[in-house]
Amino acid sequence: MNLGDLVVRKSYGGDVTFRVENIVQNGAVIKGTEFRLLADAPLDDLVQVPPTRITERGQQAQIKATESLTRLRKDRQEQSQRSGESVSGVWPQSPKEAAYFEVPGKVLHLDGDALYLKKSLSLYEQLRIPAEGHHIHESKMAETLYRLLPRVRPDIVVITGHDGVLKQQHTYDLYSLNSYKNSQNFVAAIQVAREYERNFDTLTIVAGACQSHFEALLGAGANFASSPGRILIHALDPVYIAAKASFTSIRESVNLGDVLNNTISGSQGLGGIETRGSFRIGMPRLQNLSTLKVAPSVIM
Numbered sequence: 001m002n003l004g005d006l007v008v009r010k011s012y013g014g015d016v017t018f019r020v021e022n023i024v025q026n027g028a029v030i031k032g033t034e035f036r037l038l039a040d041a042p043l044d045d046l047v048q049v050p051p052t053r054i055t056e057r058g059q060q061a062q063i064k065a066t067e068s069l070t071r072l073r074k075d076r077q078e079q080s081q082r083s084g085e086s087v088s089g090v091w092p093q094s095p096k097e098a099a100y101f102e103v104p105g106k107v108l109h110l111d112g113d114a115l116y117l118k119k120s121l122s123l124y125e126q127l128r129i130p131a132e133g134h135h136i137h138e139s140k141m142a143e144t145l146y147r148l149l150p151r152v153r154p155d156i157v158v159i160t161g162h163d164g165v166l167k168q169q170h171t172y173d174l175y176s177l178n179s180y181k182n183s184q185n186f187v188a189a190i191q192v193a194r195e196y197e198r199n200f201d202t203l204t205i206v207a208g209a210c211q212s213h214f215e216a217l218l219g220a221g222a223n224f225a226s227s228p229g230r231i232l233i234h235a236l237d238p239v240y241i242a243a244k245a246s247f248t249s250i251r252e253s254v255n256l257g258d259v260l261n262n263t264i265s266g267s268q269g270l271g272g273i274e275t276r277g278s279f280r281i282g283m284p285r286l287q288n289l290s291t292l293k294v295a296p297s298v299i300m
Contacts, residue, residue, distance in 0.1 A: 001020060001023065001028065001043060001046065001048060002020065002023075003020055003021070003022070003023065004019060004020060005019070005020045005048050006018070006019055006020075006033070006048065006049050006050070006051060007019075007020060007028075007030060007046040007047060007048050007049060008046070008047050008049055009030075009039075009041055009045050009046060009047075010045050010046070010047055011045050014047065014049075016032055016034070016035060016037065016232070017032070017033045017034065017049065018030035018031060018032055018033065018037075018039070018041075018046075019031050019033055020046075021038075023043070026042055026043050026044070027040055027041065027042050027043060028040070028041055028042075028043055028046060030046070031113070031115075031162075032210075032232070032235075034234060034235065035210060035232040035233065035234060035235065036113070036116065036160065036161070036162055036163075036209045036210045036232070036233055036234070036235050037162070037164065037210050037232055038113075038162040038164070038181075039164070067262075069123070071262050072127060072240065072243055072244070073126075073127070075244070075247065076127055076128070076243075076247055079247045079248075079249070079279060080102065082249070099283070099284055099285035100281050100282060100283045100284070100285055101281070101282050101283075101285050102279070102280075102281055102282075103279070103280040103281070103282060104128065104129050104130060104246045104247050104278075104279050105129075105154075105155035105156050105204070105245055105246035105247070105277070105278025105279060106129075106130045106131070106132075106152070106153075106154045106155050106156070106246075107124060107129060107130070107131040107132070107154060107155070107156045107157075107158060107242050107246060108131075108132055108133075108134075108145075108148060108149070108152045108154035108156070108157050108158070109121070109124075109131055109132070109133040109134070109157075109158040109160075109239075109242070110133075110134050110136050110141050110144060110145065110157070110158065110159050110160070110161075110189070111133065111134070111135055111136070111158075111160055111161055112135075112136065112137055112138045112141075112160070112161020112162050112182070112209075113135070113161055113162060113235075114135040116160075116161075116235045116236075117133050117134075117135050119235060119236065120133065120158075120235075120236065120238075120239045121133045123236060123239050123243070124239065124242075124243070127243055127246075127247070129242075129243055129246045129247070132152055132154075134148070136161075137161075138161045138162065138163075138182040138185040138186065139182075139185050141159055141161075141185060141186070141188070141189035142185070142188040142189045142191070142192045143192075144189075145157070145159075145189050145192045145193055145196075146192050146196075149192075149193065149196045149197075150196070154203070155202075155203065155204065155245075155246070155278035156203070156204045156205075156206065156242050156245050156246060156278060157193050157203065157204070157205050157206070158206045158207075158238050158239070158242050159186055159189045159190060159193070159205065159206070159207040159208075159222075160186075160206075160207065160208060160209050160238045161182060161209050162181065162182060162209050162210065163180055163181050163182040163183055163186070163208065163209035163210055163211055163212045164180065164181045164182075164209075164210055164211045165179055165180060165181075165211050165230060166179055166180065166181060174213075174230060175213075175215065177213055177216055179213075180211070180212065180213050182209065182212075183208075183212045183213035183216055183217065186207050186208055186209075186212060186217055186220075187213075187216050187217060187220040189207070190205055190207050190217060190220040190221050190222050191220050191221065193205050193221070194220065194221030200221075200223055200273070200275060201275065201276040204223045204224075204242075204245045204275055204278065205221060205222045205223050205224070206222065206223065206224045206225070206238050206241050206242050206245075207220075207222040207224070207225050207226075207238075208222070208225045208226030208227060208233075208238070208270075209226060209233065210226070210227065210231075210232045210233050211226075211227050211230045211231065211232065212225065212226045212227050214226060214227055214228045214230075214271060218271075218272075218273070222272075223245075223272050223273055223275045224238075224241045224259075224270060224271070224272030224273075224275070225270065225271065225272065226238075226265075226269055226270045226271075227265070227268070227269050227270065228267065228268055228269075228270070228271045229268030229269065231265065231268050231269055232265070232269075233263075233264075233265040233269040233270065234263070234264035234265050234269070236264065237263045237264050237265050237269060237270055238270075240259070240262070240263050240264070241254075241259055241263065241270065241272070244258075244259050244277075245275065245277055245278055246277075246278060246279060247277070247279045248276075248277025248278070248279055249277050249279050249280075250276060250277055250278060250279065250280055251277075252276070252277050253274050253275060253276055253277070254274075254275050254276070254277055256272060256273075256274065259272070260272070
């Protein structure tokens, strides 16, 4: 078995596909290809699979991911249409003067996984959402946010990576932070962000990973967090919520039911509280859009 090989675990019925990240003696560190899951496993529990092989669970996740992305793109188009209708109502007699620009909420994304971060930034770009991403170990996220927040001044912060319940302990308490791999690090990062901006509608915080301590993350000040059901979440679930917050108008609240039902992991994977969007329109159309990093839209 080599680094980069795709494998499944016999002890779990081969339900999730992993990539081998490291091999130490008779064990391996493996990372989920679809889910934000980092695990240790004995080599004799791993079975190598070909790149074309997709587990039933992985196939379901891919279908749901495609549906979620399609929904995001549709919502993005509908938001632009509503922006145009709003501007037309202001200057209905002069369409040329009604040129406008869009200012989606800006995202600062901290991720403990470099590959997932790359996928996330690609999705932000597809949706024309201004975003800055950093690959940061979960234990360093709090101090990194303390440094980055005053410079980036985001509307939305995503704090994610890897997590999980430490079930190798003889006894564990799902309501104790000591039972989790990284939930305490996410809590510390959320607290730094919330000290920077206490208004939940001015700074939206999306936090957590697989099986994270949902209640602790919300209690620390997150608007949205994983995982109410202590389940695995898809790699792009935090991005879906950040995107919805980014192009929901500041005049509206993010539709909780719509968001949670259309994430890939569903309401057992993520939850949250009522939160106002951060999307704005401006007029007239700017000649130089690069300074605002906004997506141009014009009514012709």
